[in-house]
Amino acid sequence: MTTYDDRPWLALYTSDQTPDVAVEFDDALAMVRATFAARPDDAAIKYFDGVLTWRQLDEQSTALAAGLREHGFERGDRLAVYLQNVPQFVIAMVATWKAGGIMVSINPMNRERELAYQLEDSGAKVLLCLESLYDSVARKVVPDTDVTLVLTTSELEYQNRHDSRLFGSVSRQRSDGTTDLVELIEAHLGESVPDVSYGVDDVAFLTYTSGTTGVPKGAMNTHGNVCFTAQVYRDYAGVGRDGSVLGVAPLFHITGLIGHIGVCLLSGSSLVLAYRFEPQVVLDAIREHRPTFTIGAITVFIALMNAPGFAREDFESFEWIYSGGAAIAPSVAEAFEKATGLPIHNAYGLTETTSPMTLTPRGVASPVDQTSGAFSVGCPVNNTVVRILGEDGEPVPLGEVGEICAKGPQVVLGYWGKEKETEEALPGRELRSGDVGFMSPEGWIFIVDRKKDMINAAGYKVWPREVEDVLYGHPAVREAAVVGVPDEYRGETVKAFVSLKPGSQATPEELIAFCKERMAAYKYPRSIELVGELPKTVTGKILRRELREPAGS
Incomplete structure (x- = not known):
């Protein structure tokens, strides 16, 4: 297989070129099964003082899949996950695929109206949520949806530390009409499920857009999308099998789904979780688990730099730091490098591109455009064509501003149940991003802003x-x-x-x-x-x- 290590990929390529790299997997379940077989006794997830090995993740996800099938879950059914950054999120993702289904990723900050819409729009048959979220939000919503099974779990599971900064007021809240996730898993441990496989265009999960231009839309991220972008993080961003990934982005978001979970499922890296982002708690997790890679919004790194007790030594274990999801001012990137000794490697992608469509190659500094002051978000990743289109839909000359559009293996099939919106945003499966920017002659992409802003x-x-x-x-x-x-x-x-x-x-x-x-x-x-x-x-x-x-x- 051709990888970036086999070619002089650090030499930037011109805007009309994109290296063609063989994709190792088309099926995300086959991808994770390979890791189960290769690294059974290594740590898959570290959650405070709790550790889940790849073997345990395999066994527990199979048990959950068996439990789902016992409750009538069939091929193509949807399981909605309404959780913070906890190990149960990863278990549920893999179990859903083993049971033949599609995971629906739901923001744990959503309230009744938003949760109801996404459950109804996706037609989810199963809901997995935190006990606290069921009690405060979901119990009022579920009766009016297609959900037939509610699984609840606690953030206190899979660890014994119960950090008071996060869990001071948390207690177990078993509710009538729900099934405890861990009890269901334990009841089916040792059982098997029929083998399933997926094609490149089978949907792996639905991720809902933020709805800034209308109601949220469920992007159909396929197994091919997931495998490709996980490989981009492994080969292009350099996430190695002997390292670990710090999960600072929410797992429900496309960055967390791919830049945290997906790349770990492919590379065998450990995933370090800390429930939700709280700067002091995250700094403690860094000091304890010594992660080697992370990607998150620049606001995360601003918060860590300004947290009491922050020290340069805290970041010594990191090999690479990437940021995406929000614009980075060059002065902030300079301040971060001065504080930590690590440059910020920029990334750019959307829900509809299953995370990255451009990345700054590791070890290369993103340039700053002297005219606009914009900090480059990188170059098009392998197998990906990025075009800058004018108002007439035609490509503009290099250096001129237009809408950023992308076509490649990471672009989604479309929006769940929304053909009109799919055709408008993804004509010919090329994404019209809504972001305005330009491309340099060397292939660097610069974002100016959102069109509507x-x-x-x-x-x-x-x-x-x-x-x-x-x-x-x-x-x-x-x-x-x-x-x-x-x-x-x-x-x-x-x-x-x-x-x-x-x-x-x-x-x-x-x-x-x-x-x-x-x-x-x-x-x-x-x-x-x-x-x-x-x-x-x-x-x-x-x-x-x-x-x-x-x-x-």
Whole structure:
């Protein structure tokens, strides 16, 4: 098999080339079975002081699959997973495939309306959720859905530490009408299930988009998608079989599903979990388990750098750090490298590309575009064509701005039950990302911003990213977000929301003057509001829309 190690892949290739690399698996279940056979006694998951070996993961996922089949779960049925970052998530994923089904990945921060929609839209037959989430949310929703079996579990399982910073108020909450996951597994240990196999276009799981342009849509991530992008992380990003992956991204999100779980299922690396992101708890997990790789939103690394007790030595075990899911200001990347000694390797992908479509090759520094100040999100990964299209749908010349589009083995089949939306966003199975950017002659991709976030100030285009990057250059700024707000004279004007670093001080007037010195007159923010925290998705992406709506009103 050809891998990047067999070619001079660190030499950047031009924009009309993409290395063609053989894909090792088409079937995610076959992929993980190979790891079960190769590394039975090695650690698959580390969760505080608990360890689950690959053999135990194999045995428990088979037992769960047997239990599901006993309850009538059949080929093509959907199992919804409504969990935080706990070992049960991985067990359920593999068990669903062994039982012939499709996993539905649900954000544990979803409330009744969102959970009800996703259960109904996916037609899930089984729901697995935390006991606390069943009691507070799911019990009110399940009776009106197709769910026939509710499995509940606790974050206290699979470990004995019960860290008070996360679990201080957690207690077991067994509810009528539910089945305990661990008890079901124990009841079926030692049983077998009929062998199943999958083709490249069979759906492995449904991941729901955030719904920023309408109702959430269930992206159909196939077994071929999963195997390909897991291999990208292994071969391109360098996740090795002797290392471990720190799970800082939520497992329900495509980054967690592939950049954490998928690559471990392929490479045999251990997955380090800490329930949910809490900076002090994550730092403790790093010190205890010494992971070698992680990928997460830049806000995760900003939080770790600013956490009490942070030390450069904490990151000595890491070989590579990748970031994706949110824009990175060059000044933040420089600060992280200064604090840890590690460069940030950038990545870019969407739910619809099953995680990465571009990556910065390991050991190579992402360039910064001198005109826009944008930090490159990498080059197209192997077997992937990235095009920059203009408003007319035709490719624009290199260096010109247009919509970023991608075609390759990682692009999903479409959206579950939504043919019209699939045709609009994925014509010919080429993704129209909605992100605006450009490509350099060497093949580097630069994102300018989201199309819908562009600010029109008296006819001048202002991209929020550029203003945010300037603000991040101020020594007191921890995080920044820029939106357009109505203006009687200019039609729309620039407003920034800023949170400051602990112990730092700066006034809005000082920050405005800082930007004014460094930007064209139409670009700098006319008003700045200081806030304690910026609103974010559970993956760490700053929610401009939540800032824009109250600002506009």
